[in-house]
Amino acid sequence: MSFFLRVIASLLLLVSASTTFAADQTLRAEVGKPLQAAKDLLTQKKFKDAVVKVDEASKIANLTPYEKFIIDRMRGAAAGGAGDTVTALKSFDSALASPLMSKADELPTLEIMVGLAYSGKNYPKAADLLRKYRSDGGSNPQVLALLPQVLYLSGRFAEAGQELSAQLAAQEAAGK
Numbered sequence: 001m002s003f004f005l006r007v008i009a010s011l012l013l014l015v016s017a018s019t020t021f022a023a024d025q026t027l028r029a030e031v032g033k034p035l036q037a038a039k040d041l042l043t044q045k046k047f048k049d050a051v052v053k054v055d056e057a058s059k060i061a062n063l064t065p066y067e068k069f070i071i072d073r074m075r076g077a078a079a080g081g082a083g084d085t086v087t088a089l090k091s092f093d094s095a096l097a098s099p100l101m102s103k104a105d106e107l108p109t110l111e112i113m114v115g116l117a118y119s120g121k122n123y124p125k126a127a128d129l130l131r132k133y134r135s136d137g138g139s140n141p142q143v144l145a146l147l148p149q150v151l152y153l154s155g156r157f158a159e160a161g162q163e164l165s166a167q168l169a170a171q172e173a174a175g176k
Helices: 003-018 029-041 045-058 065-082 085-097 103-119 123-135 146-153 157-175
Strands: none
Touching: 029 045, 029 103, 045 065, 065 085, 065 103, 085 103, 103 123, 103 146, 123 146, 146 157
C-alpha cells in the first residue's frame, strides 16, 4: 500500500475515533447531524461532499470548544481525503493545539500530518512535523525514514546528510 493510501486509511480511522464521545463531552444535535453525515460520506470516500457537511456544522453559532475540536479533526480528514492539504494541515494543527487532544491521539495525528505535508510537497512543514513526532516519542521507522528525504527536498542538504548518517548508524548498531 502506498504511503498516501496509508494516510487516507489513517484519516478514516481518526474519523471513527473523532465521533466517540466522552460522557461529559457532547455535540448538540444541530452540530452532530451534519458531522454524522460527513462521517458517513468519509467512509464512502466522498471527501468533497464530506467537506461541505463539516463546513455546514462549523457555521452553527456558539460552538463549544469540544464541537470546534471535533469539527477541526473532521475537516482535517475530509480536506486531506479531498487533496486539500493546506486546509487539512491547518485543521489538524488547530486540533493538536486544543487541550482536548488526547495524548494517545497526538502521535497518530502527527503521522497523518506528515503524510499530508509530504504528499502536498510542503517539505519544510513535513520536516518540522517529523522532528516534533520524534521528540514526542514517535518511533514508526517508516515515518522517521522520511526525515532525510524531506530535508533533502527542502534544500537542507547538510542536515539531510547528518540525519541519514544518524539513521544508518542506528541501523548498524541494531545489527540491521
